[in-house]
Amino acid sequence: MSHGALTTEQLMHDLQVHQVELQLQNEELRRAQLALELSHARYFDLYDLAPVGYLTVAASGLIVEANLNAATLLGMARSALVKWPLSRFIVKAHQDSFYQCRRQLLETGQAQSCELQVLQGDGVTLWVRLIVSALQDGSDAPALRVVLTDISERKRLDEALRETNKNLELAKQQADRANLAKSEFLSSMSHELRSPLNAILGFAQLMESGAPPPTPSQQASLDQILKGGWYLLDLINDILDLASIESGHAALNMEAVALDTVMRDCQTLIEPLTTARSVQVCFPALPTTCRVQADPTRLKQVLINLLSNAIKYNQVGGSVAVRCDSPAAGRLRISVRDSGPGLSTQKLAQLFQPFNRLGQEAGSTKGTGIGLVVSQRLIQSMGGEMGVESMEGVGSLFWFEL
Template identity: 55%
Template sequence: MSRQRSIRKKLVAMVMTTTLVALLVSIALVVAYDLRSYHRTLVNDLSTDAELVGHMTSAALTFDDPRLANEDLLLLRASPLVRGAAIYDARGQLFASYSAAGEKQPVPERLDQVEDSGNGIMVVSQPIVENGETVGTVVMRAENRMLARFIDYLAIAVGVTLIAMAIAYLLMRRFGRVLTSPIIAITEVARDVVATRDYSRRAPRIGDDEAAELADSFNAMLTEIEGRTRELEDSHNATLRTATERSHAQQEVMRLNEQLEQRVDERTLQLALANAELANANEEARSANQAKSAFLSSMSHELRTPLNAILGFAQILTSNTLPSTLEQKKEFANHILKSGRHLLTLINEILDLAKVESGTITLSMEPVALADILLECRTMIEPIAATRKVRVLFPDVDGAVVMADRTRLKQVMLNLLSNAVKYNRDEGAVVLTCDQCTPTRMRLSIQDTGNGLNPEQVASLFQPFNRLGQESGTQEGTGIGLVVTKRLVELMGGEIGVSSSPGVGSVFWIELASTAPRTSSLAERTAPAGDGSASSASDSEFVPRLLLYVEDNPANLRLVEEIVAFRRDLRLLSAHDGHLGLQLARAHRPDIILMDLNLPGMSGFEVLRQLGADPETADIPVIALTANAMPRDIERGVAAGFHRYLTKPIDIEKFTEAINSTLAEGPDLAASGERNHP
């Protein structure tokens, strides 16, 4: 019986220990998560209240009205956790204050006398900014009930643990008896058989599980032993030899059966793994094919956009039928130069991305002094920032050293800094900070005062050809610079991340291993008199045909303006997005509409659909003029109902022929209904 009790005790102890550990871990995780969420919520609520109070009292500070500020602070009575609040002016002197009922702690007379959080009190301060100038500071004190909350959770955890352990103990006492009863019965029978040599005894069959099968096998063994015992009386030696051979045969069969089962399990597992690998390979192949198609389409558009300006203006400069003045030639040449540099930047970034993706890029990891890197970046970035009056603030990082590839680290910092300047507002600011986040990690943060990004834009930020989530189309760029930056940082053993608030700005940061230092929204233009498709009628009888061009790229718009300027039979209207294009089409009823497809906010296909749905604009022929030049893009455009589909770079002869032929069809086109409307 001692052995029986020992098995039960071990089983109960094992289950109770497992239950206790699981409970403690679960309760600890829940409590830690709740306390962390409570602390974050309290900090966020206090910060929000402080910011709201700052906005409400900024006028009172500006006009030196303490009474109004005190009335505004009385609104905090609705927040039971707030024990007190104070408004300090720009000199740090107390301007207005509020204390909750029963609050005994006095309000400090100066801002520098305010104590930090502690003793169950949380203190939050927020500057009050009016027209870009800090006019004061709001300080709020609130109860921090985290300790009381923790004690409550501790009491609940103790109660839950005791109840759960008691239930587990009771269940195990009952179920343990069910598990051990068959084994105990077999043990008792075996003990009696050994003591009495009575092989007629049989173990009872309890249940229908492995223990029952063990009892059957044990009983069968007793039956076999009983028969062999009778035969042993006649021929002891023969029976002993037979029994030995049979025992060996049974063991071999069991061994072979075990090996067979093991092989079947192994083959089944191998087949399942092979099927899973095949499914994953098919999915990866499909995803890679889709990614390849999307990449080629994006590449075609990005490369053709600068080529359109280069080849278009070059055709004007080399054409004998399109004369231009010296000033125009200089302007066209500047457009060609700018587009050529943009194209070179695009190609360089694509090559960098290709090197990173193919694994052919090599890094030379070494201790790099941040002061030297930031000085070089400052020299290159400040002239760019000065053109938009953006202030760039660099920290003092003397003695800070990180493990990195010097050239690639400089490339990473220049890309992040140039993005912060490019997507900033005019007269904004870029602030670079350096923090030792852990003893072995250094964090560099770049904060801007731009428009910021929403969560959806942040989620797709590090994807190729995503221009920092900007949909305005006013900034040039390939959208792959951040992809290269992310891969370079990861190759250097670092991390990169971003946090952003729409309307406030964004913060891009990288972390690297640190080491010890070594010793026109709307334009209308009437073409001047000149050669071209001029009619023989007099100026008083001549009415130019109206052409509407919907395009968000200024260089492409300028190119078409110059082409149309040589024709006195055309007059050009332009719109920088689809919404404005629809308004101008309905207001002016142009003879032809030129439509770019990649427009901000509303695509060219959607504009075409709305034009076709409106009876007033349904008969206006629409010509697609786009850098989407892949065969499937052209097929999609024709199927959507575009009258003609022209691709960038513009071929002036084809462009002129498309305009002339469409104008020649004129009323016949509208009357016959030959246009295909979506």
Template identity: 60%
Template sequence: MHKLQPQLLNAGRARSTLEARRRKALLKTGALQDAILNSAKFSSIATDEQGVIQVFNIGAQHMLGYAPADVLNCVTPADISDPQEIVERARALSAEFATTIAPGFEALVFKARRGIEDIYELTYVCKDGTRLPAVVSVTALRDLQHDIIGYLLIGTDNRARKRVEAEQERLDQSLRDTNLALQEAKTAADRANLAKSEFLSNMSHELRSPLNAILGFAQLIDSGSPSPTPAQQDSLDQILQAGWYLLELINEILDLALIESGKLSLSPEPMLLDEVLADCQAMIEPQARQSGIRLNFIAAEAPIFVRADRTRVKQVFVNLLSNAIKYNRVGGSVEVRCSARAGGRVRIAFQDTGEGLSAEKLAQLFQPFNRLGQEGGVEEGTGIGLAVSKQLVELMGGVIGVESTEGAGSLFWVELQAAAAPQLVEALPTPTAHASAEALPGVPQRSVLCVEDNPANLTLVARLLARRSDLRLLSARDGRRGVELAHSAQPDVILMDINLPGISGLTALKILLDNPATAHIPVIAMSANAMPRDIAKGLEAGFFRYLTKPIKVKEFMDTLDLALACERDGAGEALLQEIV
């Protein structure tokens, strides 16, 4: 008996401990249940197995405005929900599970009854008629035998998320509208740029065709025999000066339009500045001599290379040199020197001894069509050259600037990126033009076919070739006739306009190149289509050379001689291959 007492005592203590733990767990469970029922953060609605509300917690009361007496034992959650949403949910579930589900409480608990987790959005209709969007989680309540005894619907206020979503949608729509407006503006700008480019291209073509006749015949008379009288020469000089000035204006306007539309193509390469400046000096010296201006090109101590587009660099340098001569004083000078600058740049400076520019005029430089009050002066100018030069330099990654003092002249400078000397490669031999003013004894006359629909331009070519007794002119007024004549007459060289009746010059060229009987004949384009893309397209198509109208007589004759030389060399090679 005495031995059992400690065991009984220990057992009693263990039971007391277990009971205390059980009471504590019950109290905790009760506290949790009270916390759930009294939470104002979310609604807890419990129903019986038929869906009639049995529990309506504080959160549900606060969120929906109903008192327990309004809903307990009398309505289901479906009765305080948006009826249209209930109908739509029943329809969606019916389609998903291939069974008919009636709108009502069944649609709210269909998945939960089958043990499927179900969380969805639902709009409650509050007592005051307002609507409360909520996210509802539905759980089936089961007894110990796993039979359903009711359902628990826990809902959280979804208004904040809806507001965020609505604001995000508003912002997204605003962004879409902005992007659409920007796209429409870009499309309109692209169309405007295209229309402007097409207009300028067409106008360039229309102006160049009559200019070709004006300048062509003027050059023809100027270089003819007998020489013009002094009065005639003065008139010719006026015609040529005005004609070339008009051509310069056309070219500068086209350049400006190409730059503004972003369609100007550049071909940067390492180039020796001394060579480029020497070319510019040769081009500008006649103007300097005529104006009595001394040119002083100071050679650099060592060869200097820059990376830029050679053609465009020459255009910029010649423009700066021309301005330095035009706006210099009588007997003045222009000095050109190159120097290395920080950041791997090279500065090319053009110093003149002109009148200089005021601070007000300096601020207006590089503006298109602004001649700084020189519109009524004796010197011709377009006011575009500096604007084009500035944009060309910047497109090549360089900088252009000016320093000037009134009465002491101006210093224009261009800075370009320095480059390493290019690797030397062995040059391929190029055909040499053979000048032949007269036909050699025993040498048959050679033929030139000119395919041109403009009578004035055709007459100009005829007059030029009439000076050469070694050449015979054939002509055709349209592309098809030109192709036929090329095949039957086998001319030594073909001069081809681009815009022709019937088929274009490009189409005619393709036909000639595709035919072995005419593929060897050099075809020179002579066109008023002078946009860079036109020239590139023509050369890519296979033209031997591409001359733009108005033609320069010397350039035309040199190109013709070069083509004749190439044709003769090519014919000799073909004959040699045939013999072999």
């Protein structure tokens, strides 16, 4: 074989190898092109079918590109959106919000967001949340990527909530005014009732102690008048107390009150009742330094009320224990525990309701059903709180903290 033939054969071989290599490269290119097209299709699927609106806005403010959701939100075809300025779709009163958002983006380089109203093609307004970010192309005035999310329903619910809160506030103000008017009426009416009632009681007592003494029949009638009169006077006094507290007219003289003095006074005042009911009351020994911030007269009123209830609604020969504890720094708890019949869960829920005597109306124990409510309101007015624990067949524990 000649040298020329060998060279030709070598060239043919090299060409064949090169052709195979080109074919492989072309195949690789086709595969890469196919993968790119698939990726591109997936990107546009994600872009077009995203649940939010996407817009690409040129530095000039003109819309360059929009996905289907953006076109739907703005109420125009995608092809019609292109070349329109974005500001044309923003409600005039909200355009400053968008411009400020864009300015902060250009100053900080960080994505910005705001809430504003946009105009659809037919003039209908829509609330959207708008997020603006810059497309990094190295220019001083880059194009913008704008994301739009429909928040109309949330805005509608916010507005409904504001309207509801406004109505509730108005209703509360009306209720407060009605309560104040009620309290002032009760206070005025009670004062008007007390004068003639005192006259009735005074004349009944004069007749009872007059000469000649009343006959048995007359005495029975006088007893009924006096019994009903004193009960009515107690009721009026309780109503006056409650009305003055609820209307904010209850004057409180707050000071550091020595508890041992209050306890001794209460012990003396309830002694006749403990003797009549054969109930033993145990008071704690307190140092003179034990003091609470309270109105001394009102504090005594509250404690007398709790002690009287504990004795009156106790069993004959029962017991009452008064305790003082400090549940937290700067707080003192005074509790009154009795050995009475106790209260059911249902009765406990009704305990601090005015005029509710929890089924004791038909019993022999006198009461108005207001004293406990007055006591609770007084304690609250003095910056404290009152509570109760009870178990049927065991007894009840009433407490208040100051």
